[in-house]
Amino acid sequence: MMEKINVKICVGTMCYVMGGAELRDAIESLPQNILEHLNVSYSPCLGCSESEQAPPFIEVNGKRIAGVSKNSLIQIVKEEVRNVV
C-alpha cells in the first residue's frame, strides 16, 4: 500500500476570505484516481497570519504553500500524485 499524500487546507478567517472557501470544491472535483492517493484534512488555522506571504495557505506533506488558488491547488496535487505513482 502506497503512502498517501497529506493535504491540509486552512479554513481560518484570512485564508477563507482570500479564496480558501473554494479549495474544498476544487479538491472534491478531482477524479477518483487522484483522490484515492490523498488524505485531505482541514485546519482552523495553520498559524501563518503573521507571515509576509499571501493567504490562502495549505500544507502538503507538512510543507507550507502560500497563495493557493483553485487551479494551482489542482496542479500541485496532480504533480505530487505523479511523483508518487
Added chain:
Amino acid sequence: MRNNGNFIEVDFFQKNKAGNIVCGDCFMSQKLKGEGRVISVLSDGLGSGIKACVLSTMTATMAMNFTAMNESILRTSTSIMNTLPKDMVRKISYSTFCICDIDCFGNVKVIEYETPPYYLYRNGRFINIPKEKIPVEREDLDNTFLWISEFTLEKEDRIIFFSDGVSQSGMGTAKMPFGWEDGAKEYIANLVNQYNDISAKELAHKIVNQAEKNDGYSLKDDTSCCVIYMRKPRNLLVCTGPPYDEKNDKYLANRVREFQGKKILCGGTTATIISRELGAKMEVDMNIVDKELPPISKMEGVDLVTEGILTLGKVERILTEGDIDRHREAGPAEMMVKMLLNSDKITLLVGTRINTAHQDPNLPVELEIRRNVVKKIKFLLETKYLKDVEIMYI
C-alpha cells in the same frame, strides 16, 4: 438579573389571531440595572388587528414607564385610561394589563387589570396569593378592579401570565366548553414535572402552541404567554481572540478549562492556543455547512469551536434581526446564537491582540474590529434578550 446568586429569566411568546398580520397583545420587559429590578408588562388591546395593537402598545409602554418611575398604580391606570383613544363602535377605551415588578431582593408585585389571573408555580403546585381588590372609577365601564398581590420569589419559582387567547382557547369545543382554564394548569404542571429545568422561553412557546392546538390550529384571539423563572444561572463562556501578551496564553487556557458551564471558542488562532496549552486534539468538522462562514471544529471539553470575526459578525446580524426561528439551518452562527440565548450569565473573554493580517484595506468590510463587534453583541444581549453579560479583556 441575579438575586442572591439566582437568575430571573423572562421570556415570552405570542401568536396572532388567525389571519391577522399584527398582534393585538403587547409584551414588554425591561431590566433596570441600577436598581436591580425587572419589570414585565403584558397588555391585550380591545378587539384585534392594528387597532388592538395600538391600544396594547400604548398601554404597555405607559405601564412600563410609570412603573419604572415608581408612580402609584392608581395614577398609572387612570392616566392609561384617559389617554387611550375611544373605540368608535363600542364607545369605550379599553385594554387589559398585567404588570409584574420584581425588585433586587426578589420581592414581586403583580398588578392585574381585567386579565386572566396569573399562576405562581412553586415546588410542584400552584400557589394562591391573596390579592387586594381596588375598584377603578371610570365613566364608561362599571365594576372593573385592579388586583394587587405581593410575594417573595423563591428559587425554582415560575410566574406565568397570559392573555385571554390562552385561557379561552378551545372555548365552545366539546372537550373544553368553557375554555382551557383548568386544563392549562394541568398542562403546565405536567410539563414542569416532566422537564424540571424547562426554560421560560420553552414553556411560553409550549403553552401558546398548545392553545393554538386547542383552537384547531386557527387561533380565535391573539395569544401571548409570558413566563418568569428564577433559577440557578446557566453560565456560558465565549472566548475570542488571542491575549495581547503571549505570556497570558496559559492563563487563558486555564480560565477555559476551569470554567463551570458551557464554553465557546471563537477564532482559529484562539482555538489553536487553547488546543496547544491544554493538549486537546482539535478537528475541523466539515459536516455543518454555511456557505457564508468557515466551518466549525470539534475539541474535547469545549462545546463549540467556530471561526472568529466572520461568525461573530453573523451572530450580531441574527441578534439584531431578532427572528431566530427563521434561521432554521444550523450553521455555526445559528449554533452560537442558540447557545447564547439558552444561557443566563454570559462571560465574553476577549483577547486584544490585533490580527495585523486583518487590517489590509483590500479585505471585505465584514472584517470588523473584534472589540466593536463584541460590544455590539453585549448591548444586544443585555437590552433585547435581558441577559447578564460581562466582557473581560485579556
